[in-house]
Amino acid sequence: VMPSRNDPKAPRFDPTNPRTLRRYFEDLEMHFLRCNIVGNEDKKMYARLYTPIDVEDLWSILPSSAMGIPYQHFKEAVSALYPGSSDAQRFRVSDLDALLGERARIGIVSLDDFAKYHRDFTSIATWLIQQGKMSEKERDRLFMRGFPESLKNRILHRLQIIDPNHDPDDPYQLDDVAEQTKYVLHDTAA
Known part of the structure; x- marks a missing residue:
């Protein structure tokens, strides 16, 4: 039996975050398999059932409904309504630019701040590299743009001591920057 709309096990879609649509359909289709739901009309009905009412109304009037x-x-018609929902559109270079701008604006003052930035940056940049939209060298060059100037200077100072012959035209590798950032911020938990 498929879960009811308010069941904690029911699939959830957050229309304010289009990236959740792919997972919503994956979860929904797992329930279809488990409950032996095979008909097109039943699948579409359940797909609409678990969404907020305004989303349900929209999906109900689609010609493909x-x-x-x-x-x-x-x-496919539903996915077309939510740019960024498909795996091929998971991240854009503009997402990385937004992250850099946000982090430069709010700063990195603790190890926790850095850890969040590092995870977010790595997630976006790795995907862009895998899609051929960015090189590793570009990733390395961009990574420190999210750092406040004072922190960036402290990290660069440590990196220059460790590698005095580093070519200034080449960015430091992300892993080296991350290691030195952790060292500089080691006593700044939260």
């Missing part, structure tokens, strides 16, 4: 239209077409 009509009887006889395959569930896969419905799913």
Whole structure:
């Protein structure tokens, strides 16, 4: 039996975060398998059921929501409404720019701040590299742009001591910068 709308096990979609749509459909389809839901109309009905009411209303009026239209077409039409929801659009270079701008604005004053920035940056940059939208050298060059000037100077000073022959035209590798950042911020928990 499929879960009810308010069941904690019911799939959830957050329309304010389009990236959750892919996971929503994955969760929904796991329930379809478990509950032996195979009909297109049933699948579309359940896909609409677990969404907020305004989303349900929108999805209900899609031409692909009509009887006889395959569930896969419905799913594609829904995905088209949410740019950034497909795996091919997971991240854009503008997402990395936004992260850099945000972090430069709010700063990095603790190890926790740095850890969050490092995770977010790595997630976006690694995906962009895998998609051929960025090189590792570009990633390394961009990483320190999210650092406040005072922290950046302290890290660069340590890196220059460790590698005095480093070519100034080449960025330091992300892992080396991360290691020195952790050292500089080691006594600043939260």
